[in-house]
Structures are given as structure tokens and as C-alpha cells.
Amino acid sequence: MNAEASSRGKILVVDDDRLVLATVTHGLSAAGYEVIDADNGDDAILLAREHRPALALLxxxxxxxxxxxxAETLRDAYSIPFMFLSAFADEATRQQVQALGALDYLIKPLDVGQIVPAVEAAFVRVRGGAVAPPTAPAALPPTAPALVPAALSDPVPLAVGVLMHRYSLSRDAAWQRLQRLAADQKVSLPAQAERLLAAVEELARSAL
Structure with a gap:
């Protein structure tokens, strides 16, 4: 969990795929958000009650x-707005998303560079008062364009974040592990980071 203060807003990210969770968490942190993460619904609700994030990505x-x-608990008990990230785009899922009053519905696979602008747009809508915390069915609004922070184009910090989360390592230990992997494979650090992130994406797709 990243509990560093941020001026951009606090977001709860929930995904039971820990590699996907680590990638999204690190990417949003790099974009300037304070990120709270959970890999199951029960922990997500407990963290939401304790930290009261401004937005949840589920x-x-x-x-x-x-x-x-x-989402039902966040809406009814804590009035926390939410958006969904899912591999499922069937009509029944879309109808349920709308019935719950989600701010947005993102379809996997997506990279962090695509998720960040959608999160930025959701925060704008919440803070601007255009969308109140959902209590009734609402049409899904379009995602507004936004600039992707330059930090997200560097694969090395993303790969370090994945290793930290996947193996419960400190930042220094994850950095050293990535360096060892690059040395063993006789490739540059960015190249090894790209390989690691590609493997994460492949694992995420195979788990869908």
C-alpha cells in the first residue's frame, strides 16, 4: 500500500491479480496520486472505511x-464514487455497471498510460460537481482526454514497483533484483524492465 500524501487525490485500487494490481498502483502513484490497494473485496471495504478515498477503481x-x-457498499455506506476495470464487456455486465452508477467502465487489456487519463477525468467530474457520488442508475460519461505523465513512459520504475509488490521487497531490494536479472540476461536495465512488464501483461491476459 502506498500511503504517501498527494495533492492529486486518494484512490482505492482493487484487483485480485496482484501483478495487475502492482502495475496499476505504481503507475497511479507515479502520476501523483495517493494509492491504497487491496487484492480482495473484504479488505477493500475495510480500507475504504478507514481511509475514505475520493475514488475507487474496481x-x-x-x-x-x-x-x-x-461498489454497492462504497456507494451506500460511504458515498465513495467508483469506476470499473474489467475484461468483460458483455451486455449484462454493462447494464449492471450502469445500474450501480459507475463513473466509468474501462475494458481490459489496458496499459497504465490509458488508465491514468480516465482516472484524471473521473477526479475532474467528482471535484467539479458534475457527478455526485452515485446513488441511482446513470449513463456512463465519456472519458475526457488528458496528458500522460512522462514518468509512466519509463519502464524501469514500473518494473521495480511490480517486483516490490510481487515479492514483498523494499525498493532497494527490488532495484537490485532487476539489475541482477538484466546482468544475467546480458541486456540493458530498460530492456529487462520491458521484458518483465511484457510478462506481467501476458500473465494478466492468461488469467482473464
């Missing part, structure tokens, strides 16, 4: 409580 299909279950 995977839909998880073991135990689904993203829909979490």
Missing part, C-alpha cells in the same frame, strides 16, 4: 466479494 470478477458487491 476489478469486477474476484473471488469472494465481487467488484459489484464492493
Amino acid at each position: 476489478d469486477i470478477r474476484m473471488e469472494g466479494k465481487s467488484g459489484f458487491d464492493v
